[in-house]
Amino acid sequence: MVAEARHDAILRELELRGTLSSSEMASRLRVSAMTVRRDLQDLERRGLLRRVHGGAAHTRAPGARTPTHPVATIGMLVPTTTYYFPEVIRGAAEAAGGLNCRLIVGATDYSPDEELRQAARMMAAGVDALMITPHADLASGSPLRDLLEAAAIPVVLVERALDDRVAERLDWVRSDHAAGAETAVDHLLSLGHSRIVLAARPAATVGALREGFDRRLSDNASVAVGTWHPLSTPPAGRGVLIPELEALIDTCLDERATAALILGDADAMAFADLVIGRGLLIPEDIAIVAYDDEISGHAAIPLTAVAPPKRELGSAAVRLCMDRMRQHEHGSQTIIRMVMLPTLVARESTIGAGAA
Numbered sequence: 001m002v003a004e005a006r007h008d009a010i011l012r013e014l015e016l017r018g019t020l021s022s023s024e025m026a027s028r029l030r031v032s033a034m035t036v037r038r039d040l041q042d043l044e045r046r047g048l049l050r051r052v053h054g055g056a057a058h059t060r061a062p063g064a065r066t067p068t069h070p071v072a073t074i075g076m077l078v079p080t081t082t083y084y085f086p087e088v089i090r091g092a093a094e095a096a097g098g099l100n101c102r103l104i105v106g107a108t109d110y111s112p113d114e115e116l117r118q119a120a121r122m123m124a125a126g127v128d129a130l131m132i133t134p135h136a137d138l139a140s141g142s143p144l145r146d147l148l149e150a151a152a153i154p155v156v157l158v159e160r161a162l163d164d165r166v167a168e169r170l171d172w173v174r175s176d177h178a179a180g181a182e183t184a185v186d187h188l189l190s191l192g193h194s195r196i197v198l199a200a201r202p203a204a205t206v207g208a209l210r211e212g213f214d215r216r217l218s219d220n221a222s223v224a225v226g227t228w229h230p231l232s233t234p235p236a237g238r239g240v241l242i243p244e245l246e247a248l249i250d251t252c253l254d255e256r257a258t259a260a261l262i263l264g265d266a267d268a269m270a271f272a273d274l275v276i277g278r279g280l281l282i283p284e285d286i287a288i289v290a291y292d293d294e295i296s297g298h299a300a301i302p303l304t305a306v307a308p309p310k311r312e313l314g315s316a317a318v319r320l321c322m323d324r325m326r327q328h329e330h331g332s333q334t335i336i337r338m339v340m341l342p343t344l345v346a347r348e349s350t351i352g353a354g355a356a
Contacts, residue, residue: 006031006039014049014058015071015100018326021055070102074321075122077132078158079110084292084310085133088158091314092131099322110135116144123147129154129321136204154324156317159308160204171324173317173338175308177205180342181212184261184289184306187344189216189224191351193259193287199229199248199271200263200291209263209291227255231267240270249274252286259287259350265296268303272349276301288349302347309340316340 050059078085096103108114138145157172217226262268268290290296293305
């Protein structure tokens with residue numbers, strides 16, 4: 001390894017951890033301890049570090065340059081870059097930039113094979129940490145679980161609620177979607193709605209939504225009733241399934257439901273258009289809450305929505321990766337499970353045009 005490359009590696013290590021051991025650095029760079037000591041002497045003369053017994057420490061001497069090379073490379077694997085996750089990626093990119101880290105993003109298209117292949121490829125390429133959103137919960141004994149748990153680098157799961165027995169060695173950061181559903185139900189109950197429908201396509205979020213929805217309605221069983229209405233995933237090239245949303249209106253009318261909580265802005269917005277087409281009023285006849293808040297505020301009648309903290313999730317995951325990298329390699333490590341609460345944005349689809 002040439003001197004310039006060794007110097008970059010040394011400065012990167014100091015930027016990341018604050019201190020380094022000469023002997024450990026020599027082993028990592030596969031050079032002699034004497035070579036590393038000469039490198040440290042050179043860098044100290046240039047004001048880029050401070051030598052201490054057995055190694056070096058980070059310094060910012062007057063006039064010293066701020067390193068322009070990234071201090072770490074973080075890999076990020078998401079199921080898709082077209083829905084939900086763009087905002088998560090933006091939050092991660094902002095945090096990575098602020099920490100002088102390079103972010104590499106890959107999309108797996110909800111494919112287990114692609115998750116495994118891309119995770120293995122990123123690790124082999126030498127990323128310093130990996131953030132990953134599996135297509136679904138990690139199964140016990142699955143190749144991806146085994147790969148992640150055996151990784152020598154920090155791994156942070158993003159936006160997945162995993163069984164502790166499965167993720168006992170993995171950190172994660174996720175939204176509390178059950179609490180998001182409870183927030184939506186509380187909002188509707190406060191407006192006098194006693195019959196509420198929850199509708200959603202198959203998604204990793206659905207289980208938690210139903211849990212929160214059922215729990216809050218159970219808490220108010222004397223005054224409220226909830227109905228679950230499953231939707232199908234449209235075939236490729238189609239955004240929504242109009243007949244199913246027409247059937248959802250029929251369910252609301254049959255159940256005498258006056259409010260609907262719908263996962264996904266596309267379905268919620270199309271449902272609102274169909275409600276208006278039936279001659280029904282929003283929110284007087286049917287109040288609507290969308291779950292995700294990607295573009296629901298731009299609907300013809302702006303939709304009240306529950307907004308998961310997507311940008312904050314990406315930022316928190318990057319910061320957790322950096323914290324893990326800064327810890328000593330052989331130090332004790334407490335597993336971190338970070339849960340963030342969604343927020344509700346009230347708009348005309350529940351409170352009316354004049355109630356804001």
